[in-house]
Amino acid sequence: MNKKIMLTGGGSAGHVTVNIALIPKLKERGWSIGYIGSHNGIERELLSQVENVPYFPISTGKLRRYFDWNNFKDPFKVLKGTFEAYHLIKKEKPSIVFSKGGFVSVPVIVAAWLNGVPTIIHESDITPGLANKIAMPFATKICVTFPETLPHVNEQKGIYVGAVVRExxxxxxxxxxxxxxxxxxxxxxxxxxxxxxxxxxxxxxxxxxxxxxxxxxxxxxxxxxxxxxxxxxxxxxxxxxxxxxxxxxxxxxxxxxxxxxxxxxxxxxxxxxxxxxxxxxxxxxxxxxxxxxxxxxxxxxxxxxxxxxxxxxxxxxxxxxxxxxxxxxxxxxxxxRSQATDALHTLLSLIEETSKQ
CATH class of the missing domain: 3.40.50.2000 (Glycogen Phosphorylase B;)
Structure with a gap:
């Protein structure tokens, strides 16, 4: 089996730290790893400190819930990013894509779907953010941190895994x-x-x-x-x-x-x-x-x-x-007394299973 995974997520440290927590565990299991992020986001800065994980920047735009003149330009950046991610995924041939969210992840999830590559999204908050809401129809599995989130996602795709905490x-x-x-x-x-x-x-x-x-x-x-x-x-x-x-x-x-x-x-x-x-x-x-x-x-x-x-x-x-x-x-x-789950192990197992689909 081709054990190659593309990680994505950015815009804030919270959209990157879970990916960084997964990287050493994925390496232990023999995965080859790449990261797709924006040109200038915090994810690029944080990944620069991680060895042996190639970083692939793509164009990205922010999709806002409020009026802003950039709302007219940013959809074209998202389209450009989707085009770039499509060709990147086609070239790199990962067996799965894992996303932590943020607007850079939208073109990546869509591009993976267009390439027929399974994807997993991990949603951190109780209600999904706009980027994940847009990406969810194209995802294979949607993992949630809070049990209260499950009613907000497709019941065929939603899985409660809990929070991933860096070892x-x-x-x-x-x-x-x-x-x-x-x-x-x-x-x-x-x-x-x-x-x-x-x-x-x-x-x-x-x-x-x-x-x-x-x-x-x-x-x-x-x-x-x-x-x-x-x-x-x-x-x-x-x-x-x-x-x-x-x-x-x-x-x-x-x-x-x-x-x-x-x-x-x-x-x-x-x-x-x-x-x-x-x-x-x-x-x-x-x-x-x-x-x-x-x-x-x-x-x-x-x-x-x-x-x-x-x-x-x-x-x-x-x-x-x-x-x-x-x-x-x-x-x-x-x-x-909290009932914390071993989310890291659950996610790793899910990545293995979903990549074989």
């Missing part, structure tokens, strides 16, 4: 994390993450409370590209990073509590590591509302507290952080 995140060392951040042992650590692009509102509210919070916490702040504030560079107990790669498992291991957006991949990583979390989902005005649904699901399960962006003020953020820390034992107990 290396489970191997973190709190001591190495403290050493990397020059933190002392014994004082609680607050980890703040605003998603791969950062969050100005979260960053600003956190920094407005910095002096108060530093009396009780050491803070590691992954603030997003271009969001480091030099005014706080010398602040003891406060470390800022634009983005973290190799050190992330260690930083997560040392964290006592987490303040984060509510992207599916991140919150399931925190759940796996049993990190009590305060979630501030992207507002409906800035997104389609998927993070709000993710956050509500985690709050209902007792894994997280939620502060809506509309209610985010300097005072409300400070109070919510202290409340989370006071109740952290309850969240850890609830997370210990």
């Amino acid at each position: 290396e995140l489970k191997q973190g060392s709190a001591d190495k994390g403290r050493k990397h951040c020059q933190f002392e042992k014994g004082k609680p650590v607050l980890l703040v993450m605003g998603g791969s692009l950062g969050s100005k509102r979260i960053n600003d509210a956190l920094r407005a409370n910095l002096q108060t919070l530093l009396a009780d916490f050491q803070i590691v702040h992954i603030c997003g590209k271009g969001n480091i504030d030099p005014k706080f560079a010398a602040e003891k107990g406060y470390k800022q990073f634009e983005y973290v790669h190799e050190e992330l498992p260690h930083i997560m291991a040392m964290a006592d509590i987490v303040l984060s957006r509510a992207g599916s991949n991140s919150i399931f990583e925190f759940l796996t590591l049993k990190k009590p979390m305060l979630l501030i989902p992207l507002s409906k005005g800035a997104s389609r509302g998927d993070q709000i649904l993710n956050a509500r699901s985690f709050k209902k399960s007792g894994y997280a507290d939620v502060l809506m962006e509309e209610e985010l003020t300097n005072d409300s953020l400070r109070e919510a952080i202290y409340q989370l820390y006071r109740n952290k034992a309850n969240y850890i107990e609830n997370m210990t």
